[in-house]
Amino acid sequence: MAKKKAYVAKDCVACGCCVKVCPLDAISVYKGLYASVDTNKCVGCGKCATACPAQVITIEAKEAVLC
Ligand code: SF4
Numbered sequence: 001m002a003k004k005k006a007y008v009a010k011d012c013v014a015c016g017c018c019v020k021v022c023p024l025d026a027i028s029v030y031k032g033l034y035a036s037v038d039t040n041k042c043v044g045c046g047k048c049a050t051a052c053p054a055q056v057i058t059i060e061a062k063e064a065v066l067c
């Protein structure tokens, strides 16, 4: 079963609030444009989703896509 991870929707306003609260340094703001999650580090704790003022982070368990 897939583990839960954070996913950022396209409406991210790049405020950086999520970056400050992540205990694993798994989320960063890419080139000042939008937040990006390192899914290898993310443990799905949900702290970033709680901190996001735009409410664009969801914590989901998605199966890996094999191609
Ligand atoms: S769910 Fe937790 S570990 Fe994953 S990016 Fe958000 S704060 Fe970091």
Ligand code: SF4
Pocket (backbone or CB within 6 Å): 008, 011, 012, 013, 014, 015, 016, 017, 018, 019, 029, 034, 035, 051, 052, 053, 054, 055, 056, 057
């Ligand atoms: S807290 Fe939300 S709006 Fe701000 S950078 Fe993170 S995902 Fe984007």
